[in-house]
Amino acid sequence: MAKAKIDLDQVRNDITALDENLLNLLAQRRALSLQVVQSKVETKKAIRDSYRETLLLQNLTEKGKKLNLKADYINQVYRQIIEDSVELQQDYLLQLNNPEIKSAEYKIAYLGSKGSYSHAAVEKYLAGVNGGLIDLGCNSFNAIFAAVEDKKADLGVIPIENTSSGSINEVYDLLQTTRLKIVDELFIPVKHNLLVACETNPAQIKTIYGHHQPIAQCSDFLAEFDDIKLEVMDSTSSALEVVKKLNDPSVAVLGSAEAGKHYNLQSIQADVANQKDNQTRFIIVARESVNVPFQCAAKTSLVLAVGQRPGALVDALMIFKQHDINMCKIESRPIKGRPWEEMFYIDVTENVTTEPMQSAIKALKASTTDFTEIGCYLDRSSQTQK
Numbered sequence: 001m002a003k004a005k006i007d008l009d010q011v012r013n014d015i016t017a018l019d020e021n022l023l024n025l026l027a028q029r030r031a032l033s034l035q036v037v038q039s040k041v042e043t044k045k046a047i048r049d050s051y052r053e054t055l056l057l058q059n060l061t062e063k064g065k066k067l068n069l070k071a072d073y074i075n076q077v078y079r080q081i082i083e084d085s086v087e088l089q090q091d092y093l094l095q096l097n098n099p100e101i102k103s104a105e106y107k108i109a110y111l112g113s114k115g116s117y118s119h120a121a122v123e124k125y126l127a128g129v130n131g132g133l134i135d136l137g138c139n140s141f142n143a144i145f146a147a148v149e150d151k152k153a154d155l156g157v158i159p160i161e162n163t164s165s166g167s168i169n170e171v172y173d174l175l176q177t178t179r180l181k182i183v184d185e186l187f188i189p190v191k192h193n194l195l196v197a198c199e200t201n202p203a204q205i206k207t208i209y210g211h212h213q214p215i216a217q218c219s220d221f222l223a224e225f226d227d228i229k230l231e232v233m234d235s236t237s238s239a240l241e242v243v244k245k246l247n248d249p250s251v252a253v254l255g256s257a258e259a260g261k262h263y264n265l266q267s268i269q270a271d272v273a274n275q276k277d278n279q280t281r282f283i284i285v286a287r288e289s290v291n292v293p294f295q296c297a298a299k300t301s302l303v304l305a306v307g308q309r310p311g312a313l314v315d316a317l318m319i320f321k322q323h324d325i326n327m328c329k330i331e332s333r334p335i336k337g338r339p340w341e342e343m344f345y346i347d348v349t350e351n352v353t354t355e356p357m358q359s360a361i362k363a364l365k366a367s368t369t370d371f372t373e374i375g376c377y378l379d380r381s382s383q384t385q386k
């Protein structure tokens with residue numbers, strides 16, 4: 001065989017060296033972002049500057065074109081870099097405003113154990129606050145709320161809604177009565193795989209284990225099986241554990257590729273959720289609320305009931321319009337012990353401390369039968385990942 005003109009090993013060495021340079025440049029850019037936020041603390045400027053971002057992206061895509069780099073590609077890469085910079089600055093400011101919550105280690109209650117989607121959310125949260133974990137895996141949402149309420153845990157990490165299966169009713173019902181506050185939110189891309197413990201193929205599978213959320217999120221895929229038994233477990237990690245122990249070619253489990261690696265399970269089918277962009281929104285709950293810096297994008301969550309008078313809900317919602325407050329989510333659930341009455345859960349993109357928000361809260365308290373503000377926290381919806 002003729003010797004290739006280009007030495008592949010040499011080119012790969014060059015790429016490795018170049019990638020390391022890129023990493024160093026990314027780290028240098030992050031360090032500059034930290035200088036930017038320090039300046040914004042002094043000047044009281046908002047973290048997000050959309051005008052600056054637009055100019056930056058325009059300039060970069062134009063320069064990129066001259067280097068034969070597609071505008072789409074440059075846009076995507078720099079959007080990600082800018083979101084990381086905004087996230088870094090927001091987290092810096094949040095910690096500066098809330099010195100009492102600065103802790104090296106956090107006792108965190110969450111559903112399942114290592115390998116569960118909630119554990120991935122816990123890891124993402126800890127990466128943001130630079131903290132270590134004292135692990136308090138729980139087997140129900142109720143147990144997570146109880147652990148934080150009883151001071152066994154500092155924080156609870158709980159999934160609340162998913163792009164495929166919608167709102168998690170059980171969690172909304174627990175929010176109806178809890179004294180806890182929502183102090184943060186985060187978004188986790190959820191990619192379900194069909195995992196098995198030993199050599200097999202999809203045609204041999206007779207039983208599939210999973211938490212009821214992944215089962216709901218993969219209903220289209222599961223419907224393709226003719227005669228399948230679904231075994232619903234408390235959490236994804238308990239489902240993974242059972243399937244590993246059974247070591248049976250007719251048994252599979254729904255879980256992430258990372259969870260598969262952790263339990264030494266093989267994926268025989270990837271990406272089996274109904275929606276390809278399957279994401280779960282998690283909330284972080286604590287006993288004390290946080291002060292969200294006014295320079296950051298914020299969300300406030302409210303729980304209210306309006307009674308059964310005609311137009312009562314419209315009247316309450318008009319208050320948001322009158323105060324120019326943007327509502328980004330509304331959900332309703334039956335009220336325990338009050339048949340046919342509904343509790344409304346409303347998220348607005350407004351800091352609870354602003355003048356319009358305080359005025360709206362005053363008006364809402366006067367026109368509702370029940371009203372609780374259950375937390376003001378950083379709005380991280382722009383940081384959703386694909």
Ligand SMILES: C=C(O[C@@H]1C=C(C(=O)O)C=C[C@H]1O)C(=O)O
Nearest residue numbers: 036047048049052053082085086
């Ligand atoms: C770094 C800044 O903060 C934010 C992040 C930006 C970036 O990473 O380039 C640009 C504008 C702001 O939304 C800045 O204001 O310059």
